[in-house]
Amino acid sequence: xxxxxxxxxxxxxxxxxxxxxxxxxxxxxxxxxxxxxxxxxxxxxxxxxxxxxxxxxxxxxxxxxxxxxxxxxxxxxxxxxxxxxxxxxxxxxxxxxxxxxxxxxxxxxxxxxxxxxxxxxxxxxxxxxxxxxxxxxxxxxxxxxxxxxxxxxxxxxxxxxxxxxxxxxxxxxxxxxxxxxxxxxxxxxxxxxxxxxxxxxxxxxxxxxxxxxxxxxxxxxxxxxxxxxxxxxxxxxxxxxxxxxxxxxxxxxxxxxxxxxxxxxxxxxxxxxxxxxxxxxxxxxxxxxxxxx
Ligand code: NAD
Numbered sequence: 157x158x159x160x161x162x163x164x165x166x167x168x169x170x171x172x173x174x175x176x177x178x179x180x181x182x183x184x185x186x187x188x189x190x191x192x193x194x195x196x197x198x199x200x201x202x203x204x205x206x207x208x209x210x211x212x213x214x215x216x217x218x219x220x221x222x223x224x225x226x227x228x229x230x231x232x233x234x235x236x237x238x239x240x241x242x243x244x245x246x247x248x249x250x251x252x253x254x255x256x257x258x259x260x261x262x263x264x265x266x267x268x269x270x271x272x273x274x275x276x277x278x279x280x281x282x283x284x285x286x287x288x289x290x291x292x293x294x295x296x297x298x299x300x301x302x303x304x305x306x307x308x309x310x311x312x313x314x315x316x317x318x319x320x321x322x323x324x325x326x327x328x329x330x331x332x333x334x335x336x337x338x339x340x341x342x343x344x345x346x347x348x349x350x351x352x353x354x355x356x357x358x359x360x361x362x363x364x365x366x367x368x369x370x371x372x373x374x375x376x377x378x379x380x381x382x383x384x385x386x387x388x389x390x391x392x393x394x395x396x397x398x399x400x401x402x403x404x405x406x407x408x409x410x411x412x413x414x415x416x417x418x419x420x421x422x423x424x425x426x427x428x429x430x431x432x433x434x435x436x437x438x439x440x441x442x443x444x445x446x447x448x449x
Pocket of ligand 1: 296354369390
């Protein structure tokens with residue numbers, strides 16, 4: 157069994173991006189500029205956004221944080237999005253989700269210019285992704301592809317079972333892995349809460365992608381010998397031995413599943429570590445106009 161170290165991979169990719177930034181500076185070009193819009197004081201969102209800003213600083217990207225109180229009017233938020241769309245100094249931006257209940261997330265997402273949608277949540281990017289056209293890929297699935305690619309994990313003809321069909325993880329990764337090319341060319345089964353006999357489906361998988369949000373959900377006897385297991389879940393469970401009182405676990409029962417796998421991502425330090433890096437890769441692509449000219 158080999159651990160797929162997302163943290164190490166992410167450090168390597170960040171070093172590559174930092175070198176690209178140095179080259180841009182040498183060439184007299186502008187460095188990538190990412191803007192994050194944070195509404196309210198959701199503690200998880202605070203952590204995610206500060207990670208994103210810190211990662212930008214680490215590799216020499218310019219970053220700007222725009223904060224608004226939880227009671228911001230939807231119209232004011234739309235104005236911010238509109239201004240960012242039209243600001244030539246901004247290469248890409250994200251509006252951190254979830255947003256407060258009075259704000260229509262769909263309306264905000266639709267207002268973002270697809271050319272600056274480095275989160276890859278806009279339906280234009282989603283549709284382009286589905287058709288195999290250049291697109292900003294959603295960060296978590298993009299991170300998973302990089303984990304597979306940079307470990308040379310074979311995917312062609314493999315049976316991949318994705319558990320969970322969310323718009324940000326399960327559905328896009330199922331599309332990406334079924335697409336022509338590498339990593340891809342898999343035969344994909346997309347499973348969810350209505351799937352009958354989920355253990356039997358997972359047992360047929362050469363590659364399992366677990367994105368459910370239930371701690372230790374995928375059991376040892378559900379996984380075939382030699383399978384590749386990608387655990388997307390990030391769940392807090394109580395742990396009195398930790399100062400914080402909790403620890404992070406994935407959606408896969410790691411201790412039972414790991415001995416059967418050829419490769420497995422740990423939690424933490426697996427997919428989660430790659431998600432912010434994928435956002436940085438998208439921002440570099442936005443600056444270089446790789447997706448949209
Ligand atoms: P979600 O809640 O939007 O979707 C969960 C999916 O799991 C749904 O499609 C549902 O059908 C399926 N599901 C629920 N119960 C099930 C069951 N009993 N059997 C089969 N399927 C079931 O979740 P999400 O946003 O995709 O997130 C999933 C997990 O991944 C969470 O733990 C989340 O924290 C984590 N996550 C991690 C990252 C990362 O960067 N690593 C990014 C996004 C989400």
